Amino acid sequence: MKKIILYIAASLDGRIAEPDGGLEWLTGFPNPEKTDYGYKDLLVSVDTVIMGGRTYREFLNMDVIWPYPEQMTYVVSRHDWGAKENIRFITDNVIETISELRNKAGKDIWLVGGGELISMLLTTNLIDEMRICYIPIILGRGIPLFPKQAKESAWELTESKPYKSGALMVEYRKKSAQSS
Numbered sequence: 001m002k003k004i005i006l007y008i009a010a011s012l013d014g015r016i017a018e019p020d021g022g023l024e025w026l027t028g029f030p031n032p033e034k035t036d037y038g039y040k041d042l043l044v045s046v047d048t049v050i051m052g053g054r055t056y057r058e059f060l061n062m063d064v065i066w067p068y069p070e071q072m073t074y075v076v077s078r079h080d081w082g083a084k085e086n087i088r089f090i091t092d093n094v095i096e097t098i099s100e101l102r103n104k105a106g107k108d109i110w111l112v113g114g115g116e117l118i119s120m121l122l123t124t125n126l127i128d129e130m131r132i133c134y135i136p137i138i139l140g141r142g143i144p145l146f147p148k149q150a151k152e153s154a155w156e157l158t159e160s161k162p163y164k165s166g167a168l169m170v171e172y173r174k175k176s177a178q179s180s
Contacts, residue, residue, distance in 0.1 A: 003128040006111045015142035047107035052117040053077030119148035136166040
């Protein structure tokens with residue numbers, strides 16, 4: 001079974017985007033050493049990417065080449081904008097469809113975001129690992145990492161890594177029922 005891995009950046013106050021969904025706070029964060037914060041390692045370990053509709057629209061607004069040409073991307077949205085070469089839209093039966101993707105053979109699944117999708121998958125116990133890179137910025141407002149109250153779950157710290165930029169990567173694995 002594939003693992004679903006949440007890999008995301010968050011501000012110190014737990015925000016993943018500005019109120020309008022913008023990521024300028026993140027793209028403007030100084031990174032003089034060009035650290036990738038584990039991004040390349042993650043990309044080679046996944047063959048599937050899942051994201052919410054607002055996150056997808058943010059990518060389209062950035063006017064960049066699609067960053068995941070090697071992965072099959074699934075966008076959870078109320079709207080189906082039409083399948084593209086490696087992009088499909090999930091407009092209904094979200095949990096069932098993602099569970100089916102998880103049960104397929106292959107590499108792991110990267111959960112990109114956004115917050116509502118993260119909350120939905122946490123509530124249904126579908127996230128196996130969380131890799132959160134905390135950026136030393138307080139946004140004060142914006143889209144929270146967990147916008148809806150997630151049900152209680154136990155997580156085990158598997159790694160933490162501080163960077164010279166001030167960012168801190170923390171990695172958690174969901175505790176199994178036996179280890180709780």
